[in-house]
Amino acid sequence: MRHRVTRLDELESLVRLSDSERAGVVGRSPQFSFAATPYYVSLFGGPACPVRRQAIPVRDELVQLHTDLRDPLAEEEHSPVEILSHRYPDRALLYVTHNCPVYCRHCTRQRKVGDAASAPGSSELAAAIDYLHRTPSIRDVLISGGDPLSLSDSRLAAICRQLRAVPSVEILRLCTRNPVTLPQRITSQLVDALRIYHPIYVNTHFNHPRECTPEAALALDRLADAGFAVGNQMVLLRGINDDAATVIELNRWLLRHRCRPYYMFQCDPVGGTAHLRTSIARGLEILDRLRGTFSGLGIPAFAVDLPGGGGKVTLTPDRLVSEHEGRYVFRDHRGREFTYHEPPEVVQAEKFASHDDPR
Ligand code: SF4
Structure with missing residues (x-):
């Protein structure tokens, strides 16, 4: 994390930028930082590379549509206390950090991530834990952010311990892109520090086979060996992964490493992502191809998270x-x-x- 590339001159010393990328890095919204780990940068190919396009802002990111939303899932409207969002009766989302190894250009929470000053402290966490004690309908807590694995092992373990002390909380879910963007973070020490709080489900976010490296495989294998149930939530991105062959190749690799393809999301209508979004019809077409040609184990649910806070709807081709x-x-x-x-x-x-x- 300390070695992340965050400045234009650092990036230019490693990558020959296109004019569009330079304009994107310079002109991007100050609220949405640019950062990438040296590992993730090492996966970059040319400007059309599906990994590079997820990490380096381009000129198109400066375009805002009138239909774009700052908080597309209305998470803030559903926040009874500062760092917790409670929309469904039995689930809650806890934001434990706003830091990430890589700031993905399609991020739904770009309004928050990267703003180190807004990082939650102990009093916010205490208020969230108190809310969980007072709300026994919540059985499932998603530990999210930002990327929770940006915190130290001991801090994460302390959060899990406090959550486990809430009698009604049955399931913890750790939402992290570290297996993709900083797989070296999945150490034996980390899994040993957290496995005592099982059942913990890990939701990760691979988007393209180019992210499927030996380092990433080791991270997934280590999580599965330690008893974490690992699932993948990909986001459909135009020109990056919006074709059935790419999705099948990715999902085959994930299954080999005991990571179940869980959701294929339509990209949320957050500002500056219009150039990355694909049509819903395209998502259905991909799902239709998958249904006939690929094992059901590797077929994710295709979901649209309804703008304005309506929750997820899953779509299937009409058969x-x-x-x-x-x-x-x-x-x-x-x-x-x-x-x-x-x-x-x-x-x-x-x-x-x-x-x-x-x-
Ligand atoms: S890791 Fe997750 S929270 Fe962080 S920038 Fe990427 S999508 Fe957003």
Whole structure:
């Protein structure tokens, strides 16, 4: 983390920047820093490289659409205390740091990340823990940020210990991009310090096969060996990973390293990301290809997190062609039609149920 590249002159000593990248680094919003670990920079190819495009701002990042939002998921409206967001009855999101090894240009929380001055302190954490004690409906806490692994092992362990002391909290989820951006952070000491607080699920965020290095593989293997359940949440990004072959290659590698592809997200409408966003139709097309050609184990849910705080909706390609009297006609991934017949007694029971329905 101390060796992160954060200044234009440092970056230019390592990478030959395009005019667009130079304009992006210089002109980017002061609230959204630029930073990348030397490891992540070592994966960069030319300006079109899918890793480089996630990390280096370009001129297009300066474009703001009138439909862009500062806080697309309305997380701040759902914050009963400063560092906790509570939108669903059984889950809460805890922001423990605003630092990250790499500031991903598509980040939904770009309003917060990189602002070291806004880093939560002990009193904010105490208020959040107190809220969890007072709200027993919350069973699942997502430890997020920023990237929580930017904190020291002892600080993270202390947070997990305080969360585990809340009787109603059953599951901890650690949301981190460190396996991708700084895989050396996943040390034996780290996993030993945290495994005593299991069950801990780790949500990570690989977006492209070029991020699938031996170092990243070691990080995932180490987490899985220590009993963490690891899942991947990719974000669909235009020209970076918005094609089925790339998604399949990525997900195959993830499965080999015991990381389950969990979500494929539509990129949130946050300012400066229009050039990275792809169409929802494209996401459905990719999912359709995956459904026919790839094991179900490697097929993520395709989700749109509704702007304004409506929560996630998952989308699936429409495979139902028609339905009449228990006769369902479906289309497979090649466009062929197949019929499923319900037993007559099920059809009759459904009819009676709908007649009895007072609505
Ligand atoms: S690691 Fe996560 S929180 Fe940090 S910049 Fe990337 S997407 Fe945002």
